[in-house]
Amino acid sequence: MDPPAGTETSAPASRGLTRRRARLLRWAGAAFRSVTTVVALGLVALLAGLVVFLLRGAEPSIVRFGPGFLSGTAWDVPQGIFGALPPLEGTLITSGLALLLAVPIALGVALFASEMAPRWLRGPVGYVIDLGAAVPSVVYGFWAIVVLVPFLSGTIEPGVARLTGGVGPFAGPPRGTDLLAAGLILAIMIVPTIAALAREALRSVPRDLREAALGVGATRWEATRLAVLGPAAPGLVGAVILGFARAIGETIAVALVIGNEYQLPSSLFSRGVTIPSWIVNAFSESYGITLSSLYELAALLLVVSVAINLGARLLIGRWERRRGRGHRWRRGTSGLATGTTAPGSGAPRPWFAAVIAARARRLRRRRVVQALVLALVVGAVALAAWPLASVIGTAVANGGRAVVTPSFYTSEPPPPCGIGQAVCPVGGIGPEIQGTFIMVGLAAAVALPAGLLAGIYLAEYARRRVGTLMGLVVDVLLGVPTILIGVFVFSAFLTYDRLDDQSAFAGAAALAVLMLPIVAKSTELALRTVPETVREGALALGFPRHRVTLRVVLGSCRSALVTGLLLAIMRAAGETAAVLFTAGSSVYWATNLRTPIGAIAPFIYDALTVYTSSNYGVAAWGAALVLLLMMAAVTLAARLAVRRTDAQRGT
Amino acid sequence: MAPKLEVRDLNAWYAGRQALYDVAVDLEDRAATAVIGPSGCGKSTFLRCLNRLHEEVPGARVSGSIRMDGSDLAREHVVSVRCRVGMVFQKPNPFPNLSVFENVAAGLRLLGVRRRDELDQGVADALVHAGLWEEVEQQLDAPGTSLSGGQQQRLCIARALAVRPEVLLLDEPCSALDPIATAKVESLLARLKREYCLVVVTHNLAQARRISDRTAFFYLGKVVEVGATEELFTRPAEKLTENYVNGRFG
Numbered sequence A: 001m002d003p004p005a006g007t008e009t010s011a012p013a014s015r016g017l018t019r020r021r022a023r024l025l026r027w028a029g030a031a032f033r034s035v036t037t038v039v040a041l042g043l044v045a046l047l048a049g050l051v052v053f054l055l056r057g058a059e060p061s062i063v064r065f066g067p068g069f070l071s072g073t074a075w076d077v078p079q080g081i082f083g084a085l086p087p088l089e090g091t092l093i094t095s096g097l098a099l100l101l102a103v104p105i106a107l108g109v110a111l112f113a114s115e116m117a118p119r120w121l122r123g124p125v126g127y128v129i130d131l132g133a134a135v136p137s138v139v140y141g142f143w144a145i146v147v148l149v150p151f152l153s154g155t156i157e158p159g160v161a162r163l164t165g166g167v168g169p170f171a172g173p174p175r176g177t178d179l180l181a182a183g184l185i186l187a188i189m190i191v192p193t194i195a196a197l198a199r200e201a202l203r204s205v206p207r208d209l210r211e212a213a214l215g216v217g218a219t220r221w222e223a224t225r226l227a228v229l230g231p232a233a234p235g236l237v238g239a240v241i242l243g244f245a246r247a248i249g250e251t252i253a254v255a256l257v258i259g260n261e262y263q264l265p266s267s268l269f270s271r272g273v274t275i276p277s278w279i280v281n282a283f284s285e286s287y288g289i290t291l292s293s294l295y296e297l298a299a300l301l302l303v304v305s306v307a308i309n310l311g312a313r314l315l316i317g318r319w320e321r322r323r324g325r326g327h328r329w330r331r332g333t334s335g336l337a338t339g340t341t342a343p344g345s346g347a348p349r350p351w352f353a354a355v356i357a358a359r360a361r362r363l364r365r366r367r368v369v370q371a372l373v374l375a376l377v378v379g380a381v382a383l384a385a386w387p388l389a390s391v392i393g394t395a396v397a398n399g400g401r402a403v404v405t406p407s408f409y410t411s412e413p414p415p416p417c418g419i420g421q422a423v424c425p426v427g428g429i430g431p432e433i434q435g436t437f438i439m440v441g442l443a444a445a446v447a448l449p450a451g452l453l454a455g456i457y458l459a460e461y462a463r464r465r466v467g468t469l470m471g472l473v474v475d476v477l478l479g480v481p482t483i484l485i486g487v488f489v490f491s492a493f494l495t496y497d498r499l500d501d502q503s504a505f506a507g508a509a510a511l512a513v514l515m516l517p518i519v520a521k522s523t524e525l526a527l528r529t530v531p532e533t534v535r536e537g538a539l540a541l542g543f544p545r546h547r548v549t550l551r552v553v554l555g556s557c558r559s560a561l562v563t564g565l566l567l568a569i570m571r572a573a574g575e576t577a578a579v580l581f582t583a584g585s586s587v588y589w590a591t592n593l594r595t596p597i598g599a600i601a602p603f604i605y606d607a608l609t610v611y612t613s614s615n616y617g618v619a620a621w622g623a624a625l626v627l628l629l630m631m632a633a634v635t636l637a638a639r640l641a642v643r644r645t646d647a648q649r650g651t
Numbered sequence B: 001m002a003p004k005l006e007v008r009d010l011n012a013w014y015a016g017r018q019a020l021y022d023v024a025v026d027l028e029d030r031a032a033t034a035v036i037g038p039s040g041c042g043k044s045t046f047l048r049c050l051n052r053l054h055e056e057v058p059g060a061r062v063s064g065s066i067r068m069d070g071s072d073l074a075r076e077h078v079v080s081v082r083c084r085v086g087m088v089f090q091k092p093n094p095f096p097n098l099s100v101f102e103n104v105a106a107g108l109r110l111l112g113v114r115r116r117d118e119l120d121q122g123v124a125d126a127l128v129h130a131g132l133w134e135e136v137e138q139q140l141d142a143p144g145t146s147l148s149g150g151q152q153q154r155l156c157i158a159r160a161l162a163v164r165p166e167v168l169l170l171d172e173p174c175s176a177l178d179p180i181a182t183a184k185v186e187s188l189l190a191r192l193k194r195e196y197c198l199v200v201v202t203h204n205l206a207q208a209r210r211i212s213d214r215t216a217f218f219y220l221g222k223v224v225e226v227g228a229t230e231e232l233f234t235r236p237a238e239k240l241t242e243n244y245v246n247g248r249f250g
């Protein structure tokens, strides 16, 4: 660590400071502390603002429909009658289906990456998982339209209908755009999310526990079962719950494949809606009481995701506390059941000879079990790998040419291409790249420093109660579906019905809100990995507290901090839902930050929904590939940073 | 009498860095062998080679031969090796989510012991053997981690003993314990060495002298000297050993 500048301040306290100097230092410390506190309180204000603005927007609808809103099934704009049941059911069915499919696969993938794979393969598998979790939802949605939906309507759904007789949940014509498609794409999206978190949970189990199990003669799978799954269980459950929360809040990919028909689902093959997909579809053309009902839907979504978040925290917290106190593994072992112990003689019991004799035979059986588990886990990996490989392959096949054409980065999207035209120009996404850079840059300029300060407050200054509460606020903010951030910023910054107020600034504000909790959380976690002894060592040398934090603590977890910042930037660059109706859309170069602006991810969505008549296909795939490449690069950078830290720590 | 374990030309590496050089040691049955040496000289690595835990470290490699009762350990299935060669670690590491009872029963269950009375007997015997029975008789259902540090270490010893290994490896088993707990573990080891081939790594020379019959002195990954404990401490053959056992470096 480098010594603090200014000989006077760096003098150990024992040599004494001039009184002025000491006062200055105290003042600086207090000022720094207050700044971090104020920024952290800003996060609370943000959450409060989110709640207030959603409720304010929802008020007319709440007053008009009362609790009947929850059970109503209509979305009748001319008559002004609205009810939330279809999207509520649609959300629960699609997320539930996704969870059912994703959990076993994701856990298998995590087990493979953390426990069962050959060591040289674990790192690369971890990277692919992280990459899968980083693929923007609009890219998944685009892929689903092009690959998944035709596959469903052409092969899977007719087959399932034949097998089951086309009744119950499998009734109706095979369309491909239905609840099943939404559930599947959600499953595909949350597999890497859950797997990444589950892998962390597994990896955080100390190595000496694994070795303890191996030391008593466990196979790899037995060691996992015996020593790893138990301690990792709360983390695994947390991973599953976060995956569920992500499925519930997912907007863009679902909106693209669910069919968007406001009706109670009658089967998995029927078109439907989810809360977020309906909001994104209806928001820009709604006003008055219709808009208010959309706000009420948004408020409902907030309630659901906050409830899941808090529920998970409570559950896991209690679980961990209970374990600390003395959780019973197996009832009825207090005292020995049989009372046949005759302690003293060290000789083996008669039955033990048989155990030893059967050891080799039994070991063969245990190795079969080990092989079976390995096969299952590898199967899960294969199932998880197919969609990701297909996403990347499709993007490369369709957008590869565009991406290697320099003009793709400098031209505007092409004008509409007539049916009779022989060759349609590909154009480019220059303005969209510009827009993404402008908005992410503006957002980062605010969110990175603010998030850092908030994280410092959480890790270094917050006292117990307040810290727990603030941590809760950050977690809740982290779990807020991004579509709600879009709605919130729209209602806070822009007046109703004046869509031309959408601007680069509003888009950047939404992205800042998105990034802030990510940066705060990753900063807090990074700071918490710095051992207390480092702080104490520096304090003992006479460093004032704030300098310890700024120089020593921040310095010793630099790469973890950078990783967090990179991940936040990556999330912002791939975000669609929050940008869509805050930044608006434009396919021209931006000259004014107060007017609508395009960006890469929303461009793909617009190309699929608004501009379908024009020849944006190639440009959209090019844009998707650009996003994928960005995510791959950032994920790799983050990984390398983490690896360097690990190497430094000698672990 | 033929040695229980014969180690020859043992070399071990961590991710390209060599930690053991041509180690050759005989480990006698029904005796305790102490492994001493300054820290970082490869004592733990040596021990972990003996039950093939070393191969679990990413990037680690090993060469040479280790024979138990004349047959090569590398030829045997690794799980069976670890059943026969038990290990107790420096830091007590009971399974945190298992009770005292289940911690000890873990190895037996892996071996296929299912019957309630057999498990009860096996667990009770191991706990008695490890000198822990009286202290935990009433807390068999408590989590293993709720015991005191010394009790946890003896629980780990009981866990290793439950499957009746032929060799018991202990890596600085007392370094995390207070003097009273240390004394208990030492007297336990003194008892166990009559029945097992014990290999005890320790940085405590007095302890090595108290509990071991033979001692191997490691330095910079090599065996400098190995012989009867009294002999090695009082009339060391090597200058290096003499300096070390007289506390002139370390």
Ligand SMILES: Nc1ncnc2c1ncn2[C@@H]1O[C@H](COP(=O)(O)OP(=O)(O)O)[C@@H](O)[C@H]1O
Binding pocket: B014, B015, B017, B019, B037, B038, B039, B040, B041, B042, B043, B044, B045, B046, B057
């Ligand atoms: N997991 C590991 N990775 C890399 N090097 C290691 C690892 N464990 C030990 N070493 C190195 O191997 C050498 C021997 O270590 P060790 O056997 O633990 O020594 P001792 O137990 O005698 O203190 C040391 O130089 C140590 O730095």
Ligand SMILES: [Mg+2]
Binding pocket: B040, B043, B044, B045
């Ligand atoms: Mg050691």
